[in-house]
Amino acid sequence: MNNQLEKDLVISVKDVSKKFCRDLKRSLFYGIQDIASEIIGKPRQSEELRSQEFWALKDVSFQLKKGDALGLVGANGAGKSTLLRIISGLINPDTGVINVTGRVAPLIALGAGFNPILTGRENIYANMSILGLSKQEIDKNFDSVVDFAEIWDAIEAPVQTYSSGMSARLGFACAIHIEPEILLVDEVLSVGDIKFKMKCHRRLAKLQEKGTAFILVSHNSHSILNICNKAIYLKQGQLIMSGEAEAVVNKYEEDLAFSEGKDGRSKAIMRLREKPSHESSGLDITSIFFRDEQGNILETPLSGKPAYLCVECQANQHFEDINVGVKIRAILGEQDVVLYLTSNNDSCLLEITPGKTEIQLQMSQLGLSPGRYTARIYLRQGVRSFDIIESFRFIVETSEIMSRCLFYQPRNWQTIKLD
Numbered sequence: 001m002n003n004q005l006e007k008d009l010v011i012s013v014k015d016v017s018k019k020f021c022r023d024l025k026r027s028l029f030y031g032i033q034d035i036a037s038e039i040i041g042k043p044r045q046s047e048e049l050r051s052q053e054f055w056a057l058k059d060v061s062f063q064l065k066k067g068d069a070l071g072l073v074g075a076n077g078a079g080k081s082t083l084l085r086i087i088s089g090l091i092n093p094d095t096g097v098i099n100v101t102g103r104v105a106p107l108i109a110l111g112a113g114f115n116p117i118l119t120g121r122e123n124i125y126a127n128m129s130i131l132g133l134s135k136q137e138i139d140k141n142f143d144s145v146v147d148f149a150e151i152w153d154a155i156e157a158p159v160q161t162y163s164s165g166m167s168a169r170l171g172f173a174c175a176i177h178i179e180p181e182i183l184l185v186d187e188v189l190s191v192g193d194i195k196f197k198m199k200c201h202r203r204l205a206k207l208q209e210k211g212t213a214f215i216l217v218s219h220n221s222h223s224i225l226n227i228c229n230k231a232i233y234l235k236q237g238q239l240i241m242s243g244e245a246e247a248v249v250n251k252y253e254e255d256l257a258f259s260e261g262k263d264g265r266s267k268a269i270m271r272l273r274e275k276p277s278h279e280s281s282g283l284d285i286t287s288i289f290f291r292d293e294q295g296n297i298l299e300t301p302l303s304g305k306p307a308y309l310c311v312e313c314q315a316n317q318h319f320e321d322i323n324v325g326v327k328i329r330a331i332l333g334e335q336d337v338v339l340y341l342t343s344n345n346d347s348c349l350l351e352i353t354p355g356k357t358e359i360q361l362q363m364s365q366l367g368l369s370p371g372r373y374t375a376r377i378y379l380r381q382g383v384r385s386f387d388i389i390e391s392f393r394f395i396v397e398t399s400e401i402m403s404r405c406l407f408y409q410p411r412n413w414q415t416i417k418l419d
């Protein structure tokens with residue numbers, strides 16, 4: 001490996017696997033068995049699964065350099081938290097090697113490391129000293145931590161009286177003030193209001209400029225794409241894809257969208273997970289699908305025929321000047337954008353009232369040629385972004401011969417008699 005790259009590496013994970021046991025009694029028994037084997041000098045059976053065991057992580061490898069921001073995506077139970085716990089040294093892998101260079105600040109569970117009966121002030125001292133700061137250094141940073149967490153009046157109250165948002169803010173403030181080389185963030189950014197999230201994002205960008213590397217776990221693709229340049233996608237403990245964040249998030253969302261469909265076909269309706277209130281931006285997309293002119297749901301729109309792209313959303317208040325963007329790419333081929341429409345460019349800003357609304361992009365003759373497509377759909381108001389769906393996948397079919405056409409051309413044929 002080249003020297004500079006080696007010098008910049010802060011995390012190197014090589015072939016890491018971790019197994020767990022579904023049965024607690026058995027797990028305790030295996031624990032005792034492993035200790036006994038170690039005492040008598042017998043090698044542990046690290047590579048094999050015993051009854052009721054499963055791989056929470058299997059042969060995962062990746063590297064992280066200074067200043068890298070890595071998003072970790074995957075469904076529930078994919079192994080994301082297990083990986084963070086291994087990197088932060090809370091648990092050991094069964095096989096594989098991990099090298100971590102520098103101070104790690106783990107922000108793993110909400111209010112991680114806080115003692116609920118101690119006050120905010122006491123917890124700041126306890127937490128930051130565990131993360132490696134001296135009393136003098138904490139004294140110096142104390143006011144800035146409280147300011148950042150915005151819990152001025154409550155700082156002398158026990159942390160058990162804090163809301164989940166307050167504890168998360170305090171945890172985040174402590175972690176960033178130790179200026180770690182590596183920051184591990186597990187869903188913490190999903191707590192708190194938009195203003196606080198923006199503040200965190202700005203602070204993370206500053207830390208990143210100074211060379212802090214971080215790993216962010218989030219179910220919110222928007223957060224990952226806003227913050228991370230790289231990402232890895234885990235599925236049932238296996239590393240499915242790693243690389244540039246947008247490509248990895250696209251793959252993850254495509255898999256999510258297709259996971260219930262048969263034979264890789266799209267389902268007629270893409271339903272989105274209902275967001276808990278702390279994740280919602282106030283205007284969330286709840287489902288996406290096509291209708292025909294009569295209002296029937298279309299599983300596969302047809303080239304040249306009417307197709308209404310419907311974006312159903314849920315608003316918790318009245319919104320004006322909403323801009324809907326639809327960016328469509330062909331899945332096979334060069335991944336170039338084939339169609340990019342925004343209601344704003346069409347001088348059509350929408351008004352959304354509280355409750356459920358269906359926004360329709362009405363295309364009287366669909367111009368897309370037959371094939372598989374993925375659409376990125378977003379709702380914005382000026383520069384404020386509400387919701388983004390990275391990958392609504394659909395298939396366009398045709399009832400005509402169009403094999404050599406790049407797009408559908410509406411047309412008629414006729415003859416005109418000239419003499």
Ligand SMILES: Nc1ncnc2c1ncn2[C@@H]1O[C@H](COP(=O)(O)OP(=O)(O)OP(=O)(O)O)[C@@H](O)[C@H]1O
Nearest residue numbers: 020021022056074075076077078079080081082083
């Ligand atoms: N201590 C443990 N003992 C037994 N099984 C465990 C233990 N910790 C995690 N698991 C299991 O390992 C698998 C991976 O869990 P993990 O928490 O890493 O997933 P995750 O991707 O972080 O999920 P989520 O998105 O729901 O937080 C899950 O099946 C989980 O039930």
